[in-house]
Amino acid sequence: MLRSVKTEQSHSLRRIAFMNFLLLLTACSFFGPRSALNDGMTALNDGDLQAFEEVVVLETVLPDAAEGCARITLLEDWAEISKVNNPLAKIALSAGRGLLDGAIELGTQDMLVQVRADFGSKPLSEVCPAIQPGPLSKVRVETHGDRATAQLPIQAWGAQTSVAAEMQKGEQGWQVVALDFEPAISAIKTHIESQDAAGTN
Numbered sequence: 001m002l003r004s005v006k007t008e009q010s011h012s013l014r015r016i017a018f019m020n021f022l023l024l025l026t027a028c029s030f031f032g033p034r035s036a037l038n039d040g041m042t043a044l045n046d047g048d049l050q051a052f053e054e055v056v057v058l059e060t061v062l063p064d065a066a067e068g069c070a071r072i073t074l075l076e077d078w079a080e081i082s083k084v085n086n087p088l089a090k091i092a093l094s095a096g097r098g099l100l101d102g103a104i105e106l107g108t109q110d111m112l113v114q115v116r117a118d119f120g121s122k123p124l125s126e127v128c129p130a131i132q133p134g135p136l137s138k139v140r141v142e143t144h145g146d147r148a149t150a151q152l153p154i155q156a157w158g159a160q161t162s163v164a165a166e167m168q169k170g171e172q173g174w175q176v177v178a179l180d181f182e183p184a185i186s187a188i189k190t191h192i193e194s195q196d197a198a199g200t201n
Helices: 002-031 033-046 049-055 058-084 087-106 108-118 182-200
Strands: 140-144 147-156 159-170 173-180
Touching: 033 049, 033 140, 033 147, 033 159, 033 173, 049 173, 058 108, 058 173, 058 182, 147 182, 159 182
Parallel strands: none
Antiparallel strands: 140 147, 147 159, 159 173
C-alpha cells in the first residue's frame, strides 16, 4: 500500500514537472523574439503603426531597409556591369553606393514621416518590388541573452537567401533594432554570377 502511494506521488511530481516544462516552453515562445516578429508582421498586415513601432525601431531600421532595398534593386545593373568587366564601371558603381549612403543618411527624417503617413497602404512586395519576403515559418532565430538574430527569408533576382534582423530585449520586450543585408547581397551576387556562367557555357 505504501509503495503504491509513493508511486502515485512520484507520478504526480513527474506530471507537475512536465506541466511546468510545457509552461516554460510556452512562455519562451510567447514572449521571445519569434513572437515579437509575429506581432510585427500582424501589425504590418493590419496597418497598425503603433503596434508595429512597439516591435520595430523605425529610426534605426528604416535606413537599413531603404539602403538594402536600393542596393538589391541595383544588383540588376551590377550584373550588366560585371559582364562588361570594366574596372571604371565598377568604380562608378562603388561611387554610386557612397552617394546612396549619403542620401539615405540625410533623408532619414523625411523617410520616417513618409513611411508613417503611408503605413499599411501598400504590401511589402510593392514597397520594394526587387525583394519578395518569405514565410515567417522559415525564420531562423538565434538568441544570446538579451540579444537575438533572426534570419528573415527573402527571394531576389532568383536567389533564395535571408536578411539578418538584429533584435534586442528591452523593458517593452523584444524589438528589431537593425537589419544587415550584406550576406544577402553577397549571396545574390554569387547566384547572378553562377547564372551568367551557366548561360555562357
